[in-house]
Amino acid sequence: MSMHTFVRLSGSSPPRLCELARGVDERPVEVHREPQSIGVERTFDHDLSTREAVLAELPSLTAEVEARWSKRGYVGRTAVLKLSFEDGTTVTRHRTREQPFQGADELAQTVTEVLTPELLPGTGSGCWG
Numbered sequence: 787m788s789m790h791t792f793v794r795l796s797g798s799s800p801p802r803l804c805e806l807a808r809g810v811d812e813r814p815v816e817v818h819r820e821p822q823s824i825g826v827e828r829t830f831d832h833d834l835s836t837r838e839a840v841l842a843e844l845p846s847l848t849a850e851v852e853a854r855w856s857k858r859g860y861v862g863r864t865a866v867l868k869l870s871f872e873d874g875t876t877v878t879r880h881r882t883r884e885q886p887f888q889g890a891d892e893l894a895q896t897v898t899e900v901l902t903p904e905l906l907p908g909t910g911s912g913c914w915g
Contacts, residue, residue, distance in 0.1 A: 821858075823864075823866075824851060824854045824855055824858070824860060824862065825851060825854075825866065826847050826850045826851055826854075827868065828843070828847065829870070830843075833872065834906070835906060836906065837901060837903060837906060840869075840901060840906070841898060841901070844894045844897060844898065845890070845894060848890035848891075848893040848894040848897070849890045851890065851893060852887075852889055852890040852893065861886035861887065862886060862887050862893070863882055863883050863884070863885070863886050863887070864880055864881070864882040864883075865880060865881050865882075865883075865887070865893055865896040865897050865900070866878055866879070866880040867879045867880070867897050867900050867901055867905075869905050869906070877905055879900035879901070879902075879905065880900065881896050881899060881900050883896065
C-alpha cells in the first residue's frame with residue numbers, strides 16, 4: 787500500500803505508522819532488560835536416579851541462585867525444579883510463595899517439597915528462584 791493510500795484510509799494516522807508496518811524504524815535497539823528469572827542449571831556426568839542424590843546437589847544449586855540474587859539486589863518467590871531425562875524429556879515443577887525467599891535454605895526447602903518420587907530417575911537438574 788502506498789503512503790498516500792495509507793494516510794487517506796487511516797484518517798489522521800501519521801505516516802510513521804506506515805513506516806513501522808514496513809519495518810522501517812530508526813530508533814536505537816536497547817539490548818538490556820531486567821531478567822524475569824534467575825537460576826542455575828547443571829548437567830551431571832551420571833544419572834541422579836534417587837531423590838537423595840538430587841537433594842544432595844540442592845545446597846550448591848540454591849547457594850548459586852542466592853548469590854546471583856544478592857549480586858543484583860533481587861528477591862524471588864517462585865522455586866522451579868527442572869529434571870531432564872535420558873530419553874530427552876523434561877519435567878518441571880514449581881511453587882510460588884507469598885513472601886520472598888530469605889535465602890538458599892528456604893529455596894532448597896521449597897524445591898524439596900516439589901521433588902516427588904514419580905519425577906525420578908533424571909539425568910540433570912536445574913533450580914531457579
